[in-house]
Structure formats: structure tokens, C-alpha cells
Amino acid sequence: MRDGEALRVAIIGGGANDEHDVSLASAAAVTRAVRALGHDAVPVTIDRSGGWRDPDGLPTTAAEAIALLATCDVAFPVLHGENGEDGSIAGLLSMAGVPFAGSPVGAGAVGMDKWVTKLVAEALGVRTAPARLVRSEGEAASLALDPRLVPPLVVKPTTGGSSNGVSVVREAADLGAALGLALGAGRTALVEAFVVGREVDIALFRDSTGALRAGTTLEIGVADGAVFDREQKYDGTASFTLPARISPDEHVGIESAARALYDALGCAGVARFDFFVTATGVVLNEVNTTPGFTEASQVPRMYAAVGLGYEQLVAALLDAALTESTATLEAAR
Known part of the structure; x- marks a missing residue:
């Protein structure tokens, strides 16, 4: 990080998924830390419908939001779950040329x-844990034939977090309902040995x-x-x-x-x-x-x-992001 120089830091939170509120809490905490470190915090929010909101909480277009992000020295995305953590925001920031604290597209x-x-x-x-990938509730019967998957089992969405759609199945008869819950929170589900x-x-x-x-x-x-x-x-x-x-x-x-x-x-x-x-x-x-x-x-x-x-952790993550960005630019020259 440039010694003694205040940075303009975009903090991106919210998200169009069921971890929206959790992400907002993370973003608020990072915003406090960035300001305590003496930097200019620029909070940007993605609402539940996928729309963008500016630092004042007002609706803005995606193009205007990207233009705002491009004015920042570095971004600190804390979008948990799909349409964020899955590499989506990393891809957008990379294409916009904004250094960011976090994993790249592939890792996400x-x-x-x-x-x-x-x-x-x-x-x-x-x-x-031994597991099977499941795409429909109709696969419950075939799961009963897998000797590795004898109740108790854990059933959960393949993607997502915060334990949404997760349940423990203690009786084989309850597997269908558990799959329905998990598949309601994601496109596919995992059935794992407990x-x-x-x-x-x-x-x-x-x-x-x-x-x-x-x-x-x-x-x-x-x-x-x-x-x-x-x-x-x-x-x-x-x-x-x-x-x-x-x-x-x-x-x-x-x-x-x-x-x-x-x-x-x-x-x-x-x-x-x-x-x-x-x-x-x-x-x-x-x-x-x-x-x-x-x-x-x-x-x-x-x-x-x-x-x-x-605050020191936030500072270290911003420092690492900027250092990596500088190294990447120098390598490309």
C-alpha cells in the first residue's frame, strides 16, 4: 500500500441471493474499518433483485456503478453466495481493471x-465425506441402493452458503423432502454421509x-x-x-x-x-x-x-490486492 496515502476503496455488498443480509453486515463492518484506516470508503450495494445502488442507497444503472467502481483504487467485495462469491464479481472487477481483495473467477x-x-x-x-451429486427428487430411490449412503445423511445445495437448504436425514423415508428443500435453494444437491x-x-x-x-x-x-x-x-x-x-x-x-x-x-x-x-x-x-x-x-x-x-486484517488484504495488481501490470509490460 502506498505509505501515508489515502485510498479510495469500493466496498461491494448485498447480492441477489439468500445471503443478502449477511453480506450487508460484512460490508458495513469493512466500511467502518476502511474509514478508521483513514481511507475514502465508497459503499456500493447490489439489491435483492440484482439492481445496483450508489453510496447514498439510490438506484443506479450497472454502467454508472461500473464507472463509479473504476474511480476507486481498489475494491473489497463481500458478496456471499451466488452472483458474487462464485466468481461473478471477480470477473466484473477484472474486466473493469479494478484491483480487488479476494479470489479470482476460477477459485470463486x-x-x-x-x-x-x-x-x-x-x-x-x-x-x-462419501457423497452423490443429485439433480432431482426422483433420484431418492436410487440413493437407497448406494452402500456408502446409509442414514444419517446430510443433504445440502451444491452451491450457496449460510446452511440454507441443509438438513440431516435420519430416516430413508425423509430423503425426498430433504432433497426438495436443498433443490429449492440450488440447482443441484449433495447427499453426503454424516x-x-x-x-x-x-x-x-x-x-x-x-x-x-x-x-x-x-x-x-x-x-x-x-x-x-x-x-x-x-x-x-x-x-x-x-x-x-x-x-x-x-x-x-x-x-x-x-x-x-x-x-x-x-x-x-x-x-x-x-x-x-x-x-x-x-x-x-x-x-x-x-x-x-x-x-x-x-x-x-x-x-x-x-x-x-x-482493521489490520482489512489493511493487509488491501495491501496484498494492490501489490498483486502492481506485479501483474509490470509483468504485462
Whole structure:
């Protein structure tokens, strides 16, 4: 980052999906941090219908919004879910020539697709739960013939987040309804074997020096046989333990798997990797390339625990984005 110089920073939040409100909270927090750092914050919102709104909250055209973004030195998108985290906003910013803090198109698209993420993880030797990709409720009968998928099962949309459309199936007769719920929140669904283990997350970002920096591990307190659902994530009742209560070997397993995935997916900015620690080893749950980013969200907590506060984390991510943009321009000359 240019020493002592105030930056003009676009913060992009909202989104035309069911994580709209979560994204708005993340954007508000980043806006506060950018202003506290002495920069000019330019909040831009995508409303629930996909329309754009300017910093005053007034409707604007897509062309006008892009022109506004182009006046900024750097962008900090916090669009969670489809039409944002899936690489959409990364593609737009790249085409507009605006440096941004976050993963590029490919990493966002692959990380958003839980099925494709599984394929990449397995190719790297990172364990995932046995699963099937499902496109219609009519496939419930054939699932009963798969010896790997005996209830309890977890059924969830292949894309999306915040545990929307996720359910635990304990009886085969309930599978059809669970598929209907998941397919109502996404075009395809995953049916996974239920993993018994402790939920442990870790976050990584590559800083301006090229170093891949990890936060501490974070363990989520969830009752046996339950899932970390939307209500627990956002109603303030979630229980987090930092660092996670895991052995040194388990910590090494989690961090090494996360580092391998970060690089293989081509991530940039901060990404969160969610695992289960089981009696037989570490199992990947999913990857989030645009994780929740309020001051109380998991990722900022992980970095605060290793001495990097919220504002410093935002500053480091902006610095990395600008450094990467400068390096890319110089390489193209």
C-alpha cells in the first residue's frame, strides 16, 4: 500500500441471493474499518433483485456503478453466495481493471461448487465425506441402493452458503423432502454421509510479501448429531473455541490440507476452510472464498487470536490486492 496515502476503496455488498443480509453486515463492518484506516470508503450495494445502488442507497444503472467502481483504487467485495462469491464479481472487477481483495473467477467458481471442490480435494489426497451429486427428487430411490449412503445423511445445495437448504436425514423415508428443500435453494444437491467429528475451521490469506498467513484454528461447539445451522451462525448463540482443542498432528493435518487447497484452487485474499476432526483423521467439509466478515465473524476472530486485529486484517488484504495488481501490470509490460 502506498505509505501515508489515502485510498479510495469500493466496498461491494448485498447480492441477489439468500445471503443478502449477511453480506450487508460484512460490508458495513469493512466500511467502518476502511474509514478508521483513514481511507475514502465508497459503499456500493447490489439489491435483492440484482439492481445496483450508489453510496447514498439510490438506484443506479450497472454502467454508472461500473464507472463509479473504476474511480476507486481498489475494491473489497463481500458478496456471499451466488452472483458474487462464485466468481461473478471477480470477473466484473477484472474486466473493469479494478484491483480487488479476494479470489479470482476460477477459485470463486470452484470453491462455491461443493461437488467440484470435493473432486479437487480428493485429487490432492484430502479426505471428504462419501457423497452423490443429485439433480432431482426422483433420484431418492436410487440413493437407497448406494452402500456408502446409509442414514444419517446430510443433504445440502451444491452451491450457496449460510446452511440454507441443509438438513440431516435420519430416516430413508425423509430423503425426498430433504432433497426438495436443498433443490429449492440450488440447482443441484449433495447427499453426503454424516461425519461424526468436531467442526474445526482455519483461514488463510496471502499477504503482500507472498507469505501465506494462517489464523488460529477455531472449533465450533455443536451438539452431537447436529449441524451448524443458519440460526446458530447469526443469532449470537454459537460457541467458538480458539484455538481448537486438537492435537499438534491434527493441527498440522488441517493446515497442510488448507494450504494445498488454497494453492490448487488459485485462491487470493482470505479463504476459510472447514473440516471435521474425526477418530480416523481430518475430513474436509467445504471451502469459503468469501467468508462472513463482520468483526464477530469466524475469520476475523481467528486472526485476532494471532495478533492481527480487524482493521489490520482489512489493511493487509488491501495491501496484498494492490501489490498483486502492481506485479501483474509490470509483468504485462
